[in-house]
């Protein structure tokens with residue numbers, strides 16, 4: 075069997091195009107553009123590339139991008155003061171503080187300072203709680219993008235066995251919550267799991283968010299299963315995912331590539347969340 079390759083780039087472009095059309099309607103109705111503030115502390119080159127790409131995607135959608143670049147030695151107090159200003163700024167609908175932050179800054183404290191109703195990353199504990207109880211809030215962009223790709227392959231997710239590899243607050247845990255909300259039977263495996271492939275081999279859906287290049291082997295996948303590879307690993311061989319793509323594609327029914335899979339959907343969902351935030355803040359219905 076050779077898997078269908080899930081084209082994340084095409085899905086992302088379609089979503090961004092839909093959002094851009096709705097943003098035009100929003101601007102005509104309200105006389106203002108939705109705004110996204112992105113904060114980058116330090117000079118990590120990979121982070122700088124992401125922030126540039128986010129700014130471009132924001133402007134391409136007809137929204138305003140406010141980019142704040144701070145030096146690596148910025149204090150927590152200075153960063154918290156900037157977040158407070160962005161919280162109070164009516165032109166800002168979404169706030170994203172690029173992670174990772176330098177080690178001397180308490181990242182949890184910074185995330186906690188963001189107004190949950192501008193938290194388009196969905197990282198604030200209030201939004202994590204809203205997701206857990208099924209209340210309206212912001213869902214982290216990467217798992218939301220993964221869910222959209224999965225729903226294209228499986229219009230009915232209910233009853234499917236899903237295994238999420240990884241339990242981080244920004245990918246694994248919210249991914250498991252979303253799949254549970256869709257009535258999948260969800261298993262989360264992590265570094266202390268005794269038999270990771272014993273679990274993945276049973277799964278109809280495997281979401282890999284481990285951070286280890288090509289960690290998931292081809293024979294860990296059940297024939298016909300859907301594989302979503304969240305991993306972004308820069309190696310000497312270039313950018314690779316957390317799945318051994320060549321081997322897994324021989325077994326899976328559908329699989330996302332890296333690059334061109336989940337990554338572009340993350341940015342498209344950030345644009346979507348920012349548009350939705352602007353609609354909520356102005357009391358107009360979000361249409362997507």
Ligand SMILES: NC(=O)C1=CN([C@@H]2O[C@H](COP(=O)(O)OP(=O)(O)OC[C@H]3O[C@@H](n4cnc5c(N)ncnc54)[C@H](OP(=O)(O)O)[C@@H]3O)[C@@H](O)[C@H]2O)C=CC1
Pocket residue numbers: 216239240241242243244245246263264265266267270283284285286304305306307316336337340
């Ligand atoms: N495409 C995109 O838009 C995005 C991609 N990423 C990428 O996704 C990947 C995961 O990111 P993130 O969740 O932040 O990573 P973290 O490092 O925060 O979490 C990794 C998880 O994998 C688990 N893990 C580590 N080793 C093993 C193992 N041997 N067996 C089973 N589980 C293991 C860890 O377990 P434990 O908790 O026990 O330590 C942890 O829960 C990275 O490659 C990252 O670059 C991240 C965000 C967005």
Ligand SMILES: Nc1nc(=O)c2c([nH]1)NC[C@@H]1CN(c3ccc(C(=O)N[C@@H](CCC(=O)O)C(=O)O)cc3)C=[N+]21
Pocket residue numbers: 124170171172173174195215216306313332333334335336337338340341
């Ligand atoms: N507050 C915060 N929110 C985030 O959402 C966030 C973050 N911090 N820190 C870093 C991670 C990582 N992340 C990615 C976004 C897009 C691609 C992406 O577009 N990837 C392209 C390739 C890009 C390349 O070539 O490097 C692809 O997979 O095709 C990847 C990774 C968002 N993150």
Ligand SMILES: [Mg+2]
Pocket residue numbers: 242
């Ligand atoms: Mg992490």
